Amino acid sequence: MDDSCRESSDYEILAEIGQGAYGKVYKARERRGQQRFIAVKRLNIPEEPESGIPQFVIREVALLRKIEHFNHPNIVKLLNVSTGWQNQKLDLTLVFEYIDQDLTAFLSRASEKGLARDKIKDVMRQLLSGLDFLHTNTVIHRDLKPDNVLVSCRGEVKIADFGLARIYTYHIALTPCVVTLWYRAPEVLLQSSYMSSVDMWSAGCIFAELFLLRPLFRGFTEIQQLQKIFEIIGLPGEEDWPIESPVCYSPAWAEKKPTKQLLPSLTHEENDLLSQFLAFSPAHRISACRALAHPFLADCNSEDE
Structure with a gap:
């Protein structure tokens, strides 16, 4: 598994299930607790200190945070958000409930x-x-x-x-x-x-x-x-x-x-x-x-x- 698909201590990557312009979506499994299946959306954003995190990323995370409080049964649930730097790129990871x-x-x-x-x-x-x-x-x-x-x-x-x-x-x-x-x-x-x-x-x-x-x-x-x-x-x-x-x-x-x-x-x-x-x-x-x-x-x- 290459660096772009490195695993978190919280979950194990199982398979790639989708790909977009800014990153990929993986099926994963939690390492602790219920060991549920989860969907991991990993966005790799080129480092541009002068412009910061792209607006579309901020917007998506802000909206998901806004609506997650209500826990609506017909909106996919955001479970976690994490950020870090890897190979001079911002690695932003969104973790969702996994749907078949x-x-x-x-x-x-x-x-x-x-x-x-x-x-x-x-x-x-x-x-x-x-x-x-x-x-x-x-x-x-x-x-x-x-x-x-x-x-x-x-x-x-x-x-x-x-x-x-x-x-x-x-x-x-x-x-x-x-x-x-x-x-x-x-x-x-x-x-x-x-x-x-x-x-x-x-x-x-x-x-x-x-x-x-x-x-x-x-x-x-x-x-x-x-x-x-x-x-x-x-x-x-x-x-x-x-x-x-x-x-x-x-x-x-x-x-x-x-x-x-x-x-x-x-x-x-x-x-x-x-x-x-x-x-x-x-x-x-x-x-x-x-x-x-x-x-x-x-x-x-x-x-x-």
Whole structure:
């Protein structure tokens, strides 16, 4: 094992399970106590004394510290944070509870017949409960996608990876380069202002994916992504187009279609909820709290249609 993967006296590294631009994530086991499995996120940051620790790192740790106090069941738990210098690099280690798989892996193992309606309801209730908690505490996740939604072997759903998350106010300057393309809301694609409703669009994309077992909008450029969105939800009226957007409105984007039945395979109730997630206007998009009260999700004992 090389120096970059050195072990702590508190845990034993078992395997690499993920990699990003600034570091890696490992599966590990505690050496003491319960000897639980844990997830170790190790960030190796080049030494730049004049600039200090990058803002995105400070932001992620601060947000995790802010929300860990509440111990919400649908937010991944931060167990420890440690720092040190190694090979002229700042070695920042975040230790999280270990969850068996993400939603992408979970869906890849689903039957060709798809998920049971009760399972879809259960996943969405837990996801929305986590989002409602974040938004109530003025946190926008900004990168909600199946890779960042964890599903335990016991069916627990937890939102993870807060590297792009922000605490928001009404006048905050937010970057347009957020949210993985397939789950990115129209206002972000149009370089318009945005709020917590961007997470609700992403949740709607995940909701559709639970039925389809594949992403709903699969564009490879921002323009293509917008076109694929309008093919499904219809082209909005010019009056709904963000005034500040540098992208010009054009009827050539797509033919306008009714949005009552976005996916023919879904029931009326399911399509109604999906259409509220995928409302073009952020002001008309459903909140996590209201989505939990929607008839499709509100009655835990209701029969599948």
